Amino acid sequence: MKIYDSGDITVKRGDASAFTFAFYADDAETEFYTPDAGDVLALTIRKNYSDAVPVLRKVLAGYTAEVTSAESELMTAGTYVYDITLTLESGSTVRIGPYAYVVTNNAGRRGDA
Numbered sequence: 001m002k003i004y005d006s007g008d009i010t011v012k013r014g015d016a017s018a019f020t021f022a023f024y025a026d027d028a029e030t031e032f033y034t035p036d037a038g039d040v041l042a043l044t045i046r047k048n049y050s051d052a053v054p055v056l057r058k059v060l061a062g063y064t065a066e067v068t069s070a071e072s073e074l075m076t077a078g079t080y081v082y083d084i085t086l087t088l089e090s091g092s093t094v095r096i097g098p099y100a101y102v103v104t105n106n107a108g109r110r111g112d113a
Contacts, residue, residue: 007099012106016069038089
């Protein structure tokens with residue numbers, strides 16, 4: 001399973017954002033995944049993929065993850081990694097990713113270069 005399109009995300013520090021994901025259900029990239037009622041999708045952002053403690057973890061509402069301005073304000077400019085974890089109703093998990101999550105400085109804000 002993988003994210004439709006490139007998967008990489010770029011955001012400005014301090015900005016709110018919402019990301020709507022679409023997932024291929026098969027390796028041939030011909031069929032999209034539709035979650036069952038008990039499935040849970042979660043976005044996890046880490047500074048390094050091997051970090052045990054994430055910078056941010058959000059449960060998706062359907063296919064959409066929302067990052068608030070306050071949450072993105074806490075991230076310094078740089079490249080992070082994110083993945084999506086699908087927990088099936090049965091309890092099985094599938095990790096989709098990693099992909100790049102790039103935070104840029106918002107040059108118009110005080111304290112940003």
